[in-house]
Amino acid sequence: MMFTVPENMKGVQLVGHGGPEQLVYRDDLKVPVPLKGEVLIKVAAAGVNNTDINTRTAWYSKSDNGSDDASWSGNALVFPRIQGADVCGYIVAVGEGVDSNRIGERVIIEPCLQEGNGEALAQAWYFGSECDGGFAEYTKVAAKHAYRIETALSDVELASFPCSYSTAENMLTRADVQRGETVLVTGASGGVGSAAVQLAKARGATVIAVTSESKRELLMQLGADQVINRGDNLIEALGHNHVDVVVDLVAGNQWPELLDVMKPFGRYAVAGAIGGAMVNLDVRSLYLKDLSLLGCTVLLPQVFANLVTRIEQGKIKPLVAQSFALKDIALAQHAFGDKQHVGKLVLRVDAE
Incomplete structure (x- = not known):
């Protein structure tokens, strides 16, 4: 199979770094050339993520000037940068050492990269942060990170999976969630949260979702066994020592309550802080209850392959709230910031 590139x-x-005005739509960008071990992908659709906005605004930075360490790796971001971690597309060319039979494959991209620019990485990159991502008609990535997928789902639906669902699956894997355990998910109506609800349920866990009252019914439909209104006191709602695992994407002022509702030897997994990055930790809660705190960014080796299998088997479903044309990225990010949606917002790149 041949493609004209x-x-x-x-x-x-x-x-x-800054507001949406820093996003520039162009029609004269050079198509990337795949290096040794890489594939070139014609992007069909790309999901919008919190990390896109956080990277744009330099939220990840801890430095005084807000730009010296604003990438996922803790280094300065290199501009211009094409963002976009969630990608569904088709392989149209391969670099040296890659089987040409892969041309034509429909793929989704593993966003946490262990290989880039044709070589193994000493520190993991994130697609669209340390290298160009999927907010363009073409992108390239190491062949090992482009996973062939066989499903009747649409390109837009598939683009809702990679970042959010792999993050959620990684958190559940790191926390070793077992059948019969109780899992509390904060920020449950967002991309990662709604994925965590489905994936925890697929593992046979009892799932408690924290979200707004208006989204209660949809979370129940996704598999939540109980829904707690965001802002309600968790101790009053659940009592002390109630849950085995906390999957947290919020942090913020209510953070101490999460430790209080965990059982002794409970596991806390975190991959976000949309409610505020600074929290109060009573170390006595940590050591007297023998709790484990797990920061989750780099994907374990088996996570993405397991996710692809779950998608192909139909064990999890896409949740797309709305799609936009790529040129309307600022509008899509504005809608994302309003937090009125449940699931994912996706950019239709092949519609350009």
Whole structure:
């Protein structure tokens, strides 16, 4: 199978830290050339994530000037950068050492990269942060991170999976969630949270979701056994020592309550802090209850392959709230910030 690959493409470049005005839509970007061990992918759809906005605003930075360490790796972001961690597309060319039979494969990209620029990485990259991602007509990635997928789901539906669902699956894997355990998920109506509800339920866990009252019914439909209104006191709602695992994407002022509702030897997994990154920790709660605190960013080796299998087997379902044309990325990010949706917002790249 042969594809004609143009020299130029349309895409969105992030040209600096700041507001949506830093996102520039262009039609004269150079199509990337795959290096040794890489594949070139024609992007069909790309999901919008919290990390896109956090990277744009330099939220990850801990430095005084807010730009010296604003990437996932803790280094300065290189501009211009094409963001976009959630990608579904089709392999149209391969680099040296990659089987040409892979051309034509429909793939989703593992966003946490262990290989980049044709070589193994000493520190993991995130697709669209340390390297260009999927907010363009074409992108490239190491062949090992492009997973063939066989499913009747649409490209837009598949683009809702990679970042959110792999993050959720990684948290559940790191916390070793077992059948019969009780899992509390904060931020349950978001992309990662709604994925965690489904994936925890698929493991046979009892799932408690924390979300707004308006989203209660949809979370129950996704598999939540109980829904607690966001802002309600968790101790009053559940009591002390009630849950085995906390999957946290919020942090913020209510954080101490999460430790209080955990059983002795409970596991706390975190991959987000949308409610505020600074929390109060009573160390006595940590050591007297023998709790484990797990920071979850780099995916364990088996996580993405397991996710692809679950998708192909139909054990989890996509949850797409709305789709936008790529050129409307600022509108999509504005809608994302309003937090009125449940699930994912996705950019239709092949519609450009």
